[in-house]
Amino acid sequence: MTEFFLMDGHGAYVWSAYGITLAVLILNVRLARAKHRSALQRARELAAQAEAPRKQPTVRRLQ
Amino acid sequence: MKLPRWFHQLGSPPYVYRLADRLCPWLGWLGVSLLVVGAYWGLVIAPPDYQQGESYRIIYIHPQTAYIGMMSYVVMAIAAGIGYVWRLKLAHAVAVSAAPIGAWFTFCALFTGAVWGRPTWGTYWQWGDPRIMFEALLLFLFLGYLALRGAFDERDKADRVTAILAVVGVVNIPIVHYSVEWWNSIHQGPTILRAGGPAMTNDMLAPFLIMVAAFTLTFYWLLLRRLQGEIVEREGDARWIRELVGAGTP
């Protein structure tokens, strides 16, 4: 089994390459999920507050 | 210019948000299973290369990550271009979502490329290999995009300024690519190694293609998840968000 990991001397390179790729994949999955979840959380807070008051400016003609 | 109906539908955030919700499970599970199958096949079953030996197995991930990095930049530039021309907030959201993914995968391609270079050419940073130099320049372009985006506090302005940078970047990519290729051909002469390495026998091709498919599916899963986050952030307290959030989805 060990010679499988040794890969006649090239093991370090192959496994470090696969390792970093796996790490990048997992990191990106977590980052993507975290972004989605925090956005939803923020939206929940916004939804809890009352609807923002209408900010329509008054436009009138001077007599 | 009258745009087709589906294009408008793609332009409406709630529609795309729900579409992403339906697609993501499929993309996710299919992608992961292909990754596992491809990795196992490439590491265990496929024969080592007669010339490079075991280190050749990196061919099942390095080209894929490089291709995803490149594709991310193109997706980013096209989305940014559409967002800029038609003022589609959603297109900008796609560009923003694609950028970090591209940056991470380009970094990964750079690392795996350098590690692969070690046993084959004897150095970590093989100046001779034009692809490594191109990956580095592509990574700088991504970092430039992300830095410029981070420098603006107003989202609308950040979208439109970085869109211009993305479009200029994508126009420059072929130029940078071929000038690096040209530069390499004069310094090192035709490399003994063909660009993609020695011709792949059939039993090497299968895992290679599986990994390409796996990475592509993963890319779209990541893109859609990030896009959903962007959409919710950008829609603020729109009505459909209130319903969505009110319903307390996870």
Add this chain to the structure above:
Amino acid sequence: MNVFRAVLLRDLRVAFRRWSELAHPLIFFVIVVTLFPLALSPTAAQLREVGVGVLWVATLLSSLLALDGLFRGDADDGSLEQLLLSPAPMTITVLAKVTAHALVTLVPLICLVPLSAYTFNIPVAALPTLAAALLLAAPTLSVLVALGAALTVSLRRGGSIVGLLVLPLTAPLLIFGTRATDLSVNGEPTAAPLLLLGALAALAVSLGPLAIAAAVKVGLE
């Protein structure tokens, strides 16, 4: 056409009335060029080997120095807004400003380069090609630097990231420029890289102003 002339003359006049600022890129260039022999061994052969690359990198870096004045000055005193609101198309105005920047910073730099070539004992025969390559690269470099300036015009501390935005895009210039100079040093024909530099210049001058004008418009939104 008179808008092009008006903007060009105005920018040149403003630049020469603040002539002390013009010297900054030149001084920076000389410092970088003189520092390198200190860092490396002064043997003639090795210096020549490295010298060409150093000259080009120093030119790229020092052209970045002068970019703040390109748009930020006009943005702060409100004249950039008036240029945007003027009937003339913004691409013409931008082209005029880029030309002014090239004349004011890059041309003196190009005159300086052959002088500093002596410090790297680059053979005199190679100087004409070196100057030709720099002149051919100047439009592209100016457009890229102007684009960096336009993209960061509304940022207070924009200068720091312009290098990150622009330098990756100057890789082709560096490759073809140094190659042309190396070939001329060895006395070989230098047509190919010079033609490629010319092609880049044509692309930059035709498409560049469109992107720069768009960046300025968005920057002032």
Add this chain to the structure above:
Amino acid sequence: MTDRALLSGRDLAVWRGERCLFEELHFELGPAQLALLVGANGSGKTTLLRIVAGLGVPTAGSVTWKGASVTELTGEDRAEIAYRGHVEALKRELTVVENLEFHAAIWSREQAFEQVLEELKLEQVAHMRARYLSAGQRRRVALAMLMLQGAKVWLLDEPTTNLDSEGRALLVEWTRRHVAVGGIAVIATHQPDEFAMRGALMIDLS
């Protein structure tokens, strides 16, 4: 109807992040009409004025001049709208005359500005560099540029700041004359009554 010289804004809205400056703002200005834009600092007066000028982009809605969106105006239509912000668009290294000549070339107007300079009492400083002018004098040069452009629509952002009483009187009189001969003016100000006249539109953002 649209080709009549009409400056109109339809359901304009501006959001800064999650804060709303204003929304559902509609206005329409025909020839010989004046609009006064009032509101506390930070209420979005400058933002709205820049949107009307075609510099800024609203989060929603659009502003049209003679039927065309102000962001797409070119050539003479573009020159018909003049915008004067807080800063006077003067290059400090150029003299007053050089600045005026430059703007004349940009708007391709012949340079009859000697008469305007006299009215604004700027003839002594005409050949002085803008850097040495006082804030009030710079404001007057900006007024000279406004007259030089000869635009149909004046968009002025607090034009009376740094002006002495004599300068203000001149500005108010010129604005009245501009509107009387069929021009349009939108003025953001903290003292609306200075410019107020019958039939003027009052847009209050606060």
